[in-house]
Amino acid sequence: MVQFDLLAKSIRAVTGQDKPQHGSAMVVALAGNPNAGKTELFNALTGLRSRTANYPGTTVERKLGYLRVAGKAITIVDLPGMYSLRAVTPEEQIAHDILTGKHPEAPRPDGVVLIVDADNLERNLFLVSQIRELEIPVIVALNMIDIAERHGIQIDAQKLSRELHCPVIPMVAKTGRGVDTLKAELERWVTGHRPKPLPLAFPRSACRCDSACACPAQFQSRFNWSESVAGRCLKAPVVATGRRTEKLDRLLTHPVAGLLSFLAVMLSVFYLIFSVASVPMDLIDGLFARAGDLVAAHVPPGDFQSLLVHGIIGGVGGILVFLPQICILFFFLGILEDSGYLARAAFVMDRLMRRVGLPGTAFVPLLSAHACAIPAIMAARIIKDRRDRLVTILVAPLMSCSARIPVYAMVTALLFPTSPGKAALVFTAAYGSGIVAALIMAFAFKKTILRGETKPLVLELPGYKIPGLRNLLLYTFDRAKVFVQQAGSIILVISLILWALATYPKTEPSVEVSTLAAQAQMENASGNAEGGAMLEHRAADLAAREALAHSFAGRLGHLIEPVVRPLGFDWQIGIGIISSFAAREVIVSTLSIVYGVGEDAATQNREGLYDTLRNATRRDGSRVFTTASSLSLLVFYILAMQCMATQVITRRETGSWKWPILQFSYMSALAYGGAYLTFQGLTALGFG
Amino acid sequence: MTDPGDLRLDQLLPHQFGVIQHIEAPDDDSERLMSLGVCTGRTVELIKAGDPLILKVFATRIGLSARLAARVTVRPLDDNPASAPESEPSHGPV
Numbered sequence: 001m002v003q004f005d006l007l008a009k010s011i012r013a014v015t016g017q018d019k020p021q022h023g024s025a026m027v028v029a030l031a032g033n034p035n036a037g038k039t040e041l042f043n044a045l046t047g048l049r050s051r052t053a054n055y056p057g058t059t060v061e062r063k064l065g066y067l068r069v070a071g072k073a074i075t076i077v078d079l080p081g082m083y084s085l086r087a088v089t090p091e092e093q094i095a096h097d098i099l100t101g102k103h104p105e106a107p108r109p110d111g112v113v114l115i116v117d118a119d120n121l122e123r124n125l126f127l128v129s130q131i132r133e134l135e136i137p138v139i140v141a142l143n144m145i146d147i148a149e150r151h152g153i154q155i156d157a158q159k160l161s162r163e164l165h166c167p168v169i170p171m172v173a174k175t176g177r178g179v180d181t182l183k184a185e186l187e188r189w190v191t192g193h194r195p196k197p198l199p200l201a202f203p204r205s206a207c208r209c210d211s212a213c214a215c216p217a218q219f220q221s222r223f224n225w226s227e228s229v230a231g232r233c234l235k236a237p238v239v240a241t242g243r244r245t246e247k248l249d250r251l252l253t254h255p256v257a258g259l260l261s262f263l264a265v266m267l268s269v270f271y272l273i274f275s276v277a278s279v280p281m282d283l284i285d286g287l288f289a290r291a292g293d294l295v296a297a298h299v300p301p302g303d304f305q306s307l308l309v310h311g312i313i314g315g316v317g318g319i320l321v322f323l324p325q326i327c328i329l330f331f332f333l334g335i336l337e338d339s340g341y342l343a344r345a346a347f348v349m350d351r352l353m354r355r356v357g358l359p360g361t362a363f364v365p366l367l368s369a370h371a372c373a374i375p376a377i378m379a380a381r382i383i384k385d386r387r388d389r390l391v392t393i394l395v396a397p398l399m400s401c402s403a404r405i406p407v408y409a410m411v412t413a414l415l416f417p418t419s420p421g422k423a424a425l426v427f428t429a430a431y432g433s434g435i436v437a438a439l440i441m442a443f444a445f446k447k448t449i450l451r452g453e454t455k456p457l458v459l460e461l462p463g464y465k466i467p468g469l470r471n472l473l474l475y476t477f478d479r480a481k482v483f484v485q486q487a488g489s490i491i492l493v494i495s496l497i498l499w500a501l502a503t504y505p506k507t508e509p510s511v512e513v514s515t516l517a518a519q520a521q522m523e524n525a526s527g528n529a530e531g532g533a534m535l536e537h538r539a540a541d542l543a544a545r546e547a548l549a550h551s552f553a554g555r556l557g558h559l560i561e562p563v564v565r566p567l568g569f570d571w572q573i574g575i576g577i578i579s580s581f582a583a584r585e586v587i588v589s590t591l592s593i594v595y596g597v598g599e600d601a602a603t604q605n606r607e608g609l610y611d612t613l614r615n616a617t618r619r620d621g622s623r624v625f626t627t628a629s630s631l632s633l634l635v636f637y638i639l640a641m642q643c644m645a646t647q648v649i650t651r652r653e654t655g656s657w658k659w660p661i662l663q664f665s666y667m668s669a670l671a672y673g674g675a676y677l678t679f680q681g682l683t684a685l686g687f688g
Numbered sequence: 689m690t691d692p693g694d695l696r697l698d699q700l701l702p703h704q705f706g707v708i709q710h711i712e713a714p715d716d717d718s719e720r721l722m723s724l725g726v727c728t729g730r731t732v733e734l735i736k737a738g739d740p741l742i743l744k745v746f747a748t749r750i751g752l753s754a755r756l757a758a759r760v761t762v763r764p765l766d767d768n769p770a771s772a773p774e775s776e777p778s779h780g781p782v
Binding site for chain 2: 083084088122123126219220223224245249253255343346350455456460461462
């Protein structure tokens with residue numbers, strides 16, 4: 001019973017009982033430059049024995065892993081990547097605080113494993129010089145020596161070890177080469193042979209300030225030191241490096257060719273998300289439908305059955321159905337990032353995106369949002385500046401995600417049942433409107449509440465590499481886990497609330513329903529099973545329709561009717577809108593129920609549903625779905641924030657409820673205003 | 689300190705080398721530059737002109753917006769540093 005297992009996990013995640021019990025003998029921090037292969041080493045050391053959380057009060061990820069050496073447990077803390085100990089970004093601030101023992105929550109580590117990129121020794125030694133001054137035991141992991149060797153760089157590790165007064169272990173974290181030597185060194189530490197750190201013979205600069213000083217003289221003297229140390233430890237003079245990188249860069253950072261390559265790459269990823277993901281998504285959908293049927297067959301009908309089938313199984317299924325898209329997106333994002341390509345993509349998009357006040361990196365999450373806003377908002381982590389990241393998160397849900405497709409399909413079918421050309425035009429216009437709205441809003445946010453210049457681009461373009469599969473899989477697994485645990489639990493609670501709103505209070509079946517049921521029994525008794533079944537079905541549909549109309553959700557629908565009437569909607573559409581605040585696509589099945597076609601019609605008999613909707617009338621006899629009201633509904637769904645899951649993820653990624661509330665408010669206002677203008681404008685033009 | 693021959697970083701020609709003289713940018717921008725190695729006294733090579741441009745310092749390629757590059761003063765080197773004995777034996781020209 002997968003879902004119960006999941007439920008239990010979700011509850012544990014909410015109540016915070018999933019903290020592993022461990023009596024760790026030692027805490028070791030993993031530090032290093034970005035792109036030096038820190039995550040690869042973390043994965044090589046800890047594998048699946050890790051967990052991810054945020055540092056309290058921040059959105060910086062805290063990754064902890066566990067490792068057993070000589071029968072003793074070692075906790076590995078993966079510090080955020082940093083170029084220097086000076087805290088410029090929130091990530092660097094946390095890394096700095098932990099290493100210096102100033103972090104209020106995390107204890108000072110017992111030692112540091114410092115990852116150094118062998119292919120870029122001089123620059124990496126800068127951070128080494130700063131951390132070696134902290135009086136904390138250090139092991140230098142000289143990573144990516146395979147790439148360095150291929151570039152003709154031969155480093156004398158023993159000499160470097162003597163220069164730095166600490167062990168230096170050459171390794172290739174991706175393949176595991178040298179990792180055992182590191183473990184052996186950690187074993188010495190954990191069995192009590194941790195050396196007292198010797199002070200580093202570092203020439204002081206003219207300015208008498210500490211390691212965290214930012215004056216140019218500090219940087220200058222440290223870099224001079226790095227260069228002389230590297231010069232002494234290189235066995236052979238370095239010949240030309242990076243020819244291949246330069247050739248690739250000439251294409252991939254070209255203003256036109258680079259842009260086209262990037263679009264081609266993103267379209268392929270996008271295509272895979274839609275095409276490949278649909279198979280497991282259908283499978284998950286089918287699995288949960290079957291589980292629902294199974295429960296319905298074994299549990300007597302009633303509230304409990306409905307709670308199990310619609311509340312829990314439907315709720316969990318509604319969450320898990322997003323998983324394939326999330327996994328595929330993050331797997332490919334991992335490839336783009338680890339190969340070094342993502343930096344080039346950000347580079348070529350930077351100038352275009354800057355016009356609306358967003359950095360080049362924002363393009364990836366915004367494009368991903370066309371599949372689903374949830375992974376897009378999670379992917380916004382690649383944007384380093386907080387303000388830029390917030391703007392991207394706020395506007396990402398305006399992109400037409402796949403959950404809007406059923407609604408778009410319904411409206412186009414209502415408007416142009418026989419004209420595929422016009423239907424395609426409506427679809428394209430819907431996608432285009434979402435993109436334009438997002439760019440306008442991004443610009444507006446930059447001019448108002450998130451005022452400020454986009455940070456000028458300063459971005460390392462790392463050498464191209466072939467990504468390691470283990471790293472990719474662990475990254476994907478980690479993202480999926482975050483989604484299921486953190487969003488899943490809250491989404492489940494919300495779907496239970498919505499289920500209750502649509503189910504209670506109960507009403508007695510009306511005279512009509514009882515009459516139909518009685519007629520059905522008579523038909524059955526007289527041997528006309530077919531007629532009996534049909535009547536039973538009609539009775540059930542009518543009962544469901546009445547139950548929904550009298551439920552809290554139905555009453556809310558009536559309550560908001562005056563509000564949605566200027567948009568051309570009636571109370572039935574009102575219920576649809578309320579129910580689709582959990583997830584947009586729910587409106588199709590809700591409309592099937594409220595217009596009395598039966599819930600099954602939403603999946604099995606679309607044409608029957610569309611016919612009914614087309615002919616649906618108000619009390620005064622006028623049609624509900626005119627051109628004006630249909631387009632108004634379309635505009636509403638393009639712009640409205642109707643996805644609890646997205647809101648939960650926005651809360652998680654921004655660290656405060658303020659942002660999801662703002663996101664909800666501005667998008668609702670935009671949706672209402674847009675739908676109002678559409679309906680009133682078209683009515684005035686005679687399309688009512 | 690200043691020399692009439694000094695240029696703005698974005699004025700270097702592709703594959704021309706220059707020694708950083710001065711960075712006149714807001715603190716966090718200049719710290720980001722300096723921690724990546726774009727720091728007074730370092731020799732940099734312009735790989736690709738434009739906005740953003742690409743710069744090489746040590747073995748690192750850095751994408752940099754022209755707006756920020758314009759705030760960095762460099763003294764152009766006529767020859768590349770591999771043939772200039774006074775400069776460092778870093779990862780040389782390509």
